Amino acid sequence: MGFDLIIRNARLPDGRDGMDVACADGRIAAVQHGIDAEAGRIIDAAGRLLSPPFVDAHFHMDSTLSLGQPRLNQSGTLLEGIALWGELKPLLTREAVVQRALRYCDLAVAQGLLAIRSHVDVCDDRLLAVEALLEVRERVKPYLDLQLVAFPQDGYLRSPNAARNLTRALDAGVDVVGGIPHFERTMADGAASVRALCELAAARGLRVDMHCDESDDPLSRHIETLASETVRLGLQGRVAGSHLTSMHSMDNYYVSKLLALMAEAHVHAIANPLINIVLMGRHDTYPKRRGMTRVPELLQAGITVAFGQDCVMDPWYPLGGADMLDVAHMGLHVAQMTGRDAMRACFEAVTTAPARILGLDGYGIDVGCHADLVLLDARDPIEAIRLRAVRIAVVRRGRVIAESAPRCTRLALPGRPGAVEPADYAPREGAPA
Numbered sequence: 001m002g003f004d005l006i007i008r009n010a011r012l013p014d015g016r017d018g019m020d021v022a023c024a025d026g027r028i029a030a031v032q033h034g035i036d037a038e039a040g041r042i043i044d045a046a047g048r049l050l051s052p053p054f055v056d057a058h059f060h061m062d063s064t065l066s067l068g069q070p071r072l073n074q075s076g077t078l079l080e081g082i083a084l085w086g087e088l089k090p091l092l093t094r095e096a097v098v099q100r101a102l103r104y105c106d107l108a109v110a111q112g113l114l115a116i117r118s119h120v121d122v123c124d125d126r127l128l129a130v131e132a133l134l135e136v137r138e139r140v141k142p143y144l145d146l147q148l149v150a151f152p153q154d155g156y157l158r159s160p161n162a163a164r165n166l167t168r169a170l171d172a173g174v175d176v177v178g179g180i181p182h183f184e185r186t187m188a189d190g191a192a193s194v195r196a197l198c199e200l201a202a203a204r205g206l207r208v209d210m211h212c213d214e215s216d217d218p219l220s221r222h223i224e225t226l227a228s229e230t231v232r233l234g235l236q237g238r239v240a241g242s243h244l245t246s247m248h249s250m251d252n253y254y255v256s257k258l259l260a261l262m263a264e265a266h267v268h269a270i271a272n273p274l275i276n277i278v279l280m281g282r283h284d285t286y287p288k289r290r291g292m293t294r295v296p297e298l299l300q301a302g303i304t305v306a307f308g309q310d311c312v313m314d315p316w317y318p319l320g321g322a323d324m325l326d327v328a329h330m331g332l333h334v335a336q337m338t339g340r341d342a343m344r345a346c347f348e349a350v351t352t353a354p355a356r357i358l359g360l361d362g363y364g365i366d367v368g369c370h371a372d373l374v375l376l377d378a379r380d381p382i383e384a385i386r387l388r389a390v391r392i393a394v395v396r397r398g399r400v401i402a403e404s405a406p407r408c409t410r411l412a413l414p415g416r417p418g419a420v421e422p423a424d425y426a427p428r429e430g431a432p433a
């Protein structure tokens with residue numbers, strides 16, 4: 001039997017080594033040692049890591065690559081970012097949003113990032129960003145899964161037309177119900193917004209992903225309401241709390257109770273390490289809190305945790321580049337997750353965990369899954385994070401859609417080797433000292 005593509009001698013994220021992966025008709029047709037068959041294309045992985053693609057569980061594609069428009073964020077704070085976005089919104093055109101989003105998706109594909117959940121602001125009565133990203137979702141469908149969240153940036157109850165516009169956005173085909181309870185005027189309004197939005201999602205059979213408790217306020221506890229509404233409405237497994245930064249500052253006893261509730265509700269957590277570490281703690285002198293939610297403790301409680309990118313070159317964040325290994329690298333450091341299992345969990349936080357949160361079907365390296373793969377210039381997930389490894393080949397539905405040359409630097413030093421390839425410098429695990 002002939003295949004469309006065979007990748008030979010790959011290591012898989014679960015540690016299986018020397019595996020051949022064969023693809024036919026857009027699906028993975030075989031995963032085993034030494035597949036004896038022809039293929040339209042054969043790639044020798046030479047022992048490198050072959051992973052399912054990266055997935056970003058939290059992004060803002062309507063603002064991405066708009067850095068500097070109409071001005072830069074001088075304070076670097078979350079609130080100036082929101083104000084700046086408010087200045088930019090009336091100036092947006094559908095075409096400009098579409099073009100920036102398509103450029104970002106090119107960058108994402110180059111980095112092996114083939115599924116993105118993006119929030120889209122519904123507080124502009126024109127719903128221009130919604131229309132633009134619905135168009136982008138269709139245009140990128142052959143190579144990237146874009147899931148959209150109806151996000152009331154200015155507050156579901158606080159902004160006069162937000163509730164009506166959010167319903168319009170869902171009617172137009174936006175996939176997920178968003179929210180921002182900590183931005184409502186009072187704690188009571190925040191809780192009321194969570195209830196109303198969860199009821200809306202339950203009535204329509206949709207998933208929920210709220211910006212939740214994105215502050216350093218230890219008493220911001222909307223995640224508790226989100227989890228209890230999830231149980232009340234039978235939404236288990238379909239709800240995510242994004243950011244959850246207030247949990248960093250909460251009382252430890254309270255958190256021990258909260259984690260059990262979240263686990264019971266099967267509520268997922270999405271931390272955004274790059275953004276959390278620069279936006280939180282802004283009212284502190286020293287010690288200065290770092291704000292990221294309690295990732296190791298959430299994992300310990302059995303809760304699915306993903307790392308998201310959140311922003312790339314927009315009113316909130318001037319850096320970033322669609323590189324989920326960069327996100328994992330930062331998350332690993334901020335959460336102090338340097339144990340080997342913990343580092344592997346950080347790789348899962350940008351691959352399998354967000355795939356579960358988005359509800360992607362056919363994700364993974366098993367027979368019958370979509371033939372969506374990334375070949376990395378690294379031997380295992382830990383090395384991939386350490387090196388922010390080059391994506392040697394990116395495969396979508398069995399076809400190579402992006403290729404990069406491995407990193408190699410020529411040295412001109414007396415008595416030293418002529419070339420440096422970063423992966424060759426790692427000590428081998430278990431090798432004699």
Ligand SMILES: [Zn+2]
Nearest residue numbers: 060119211310
């Ligand atoms: Zn966000």
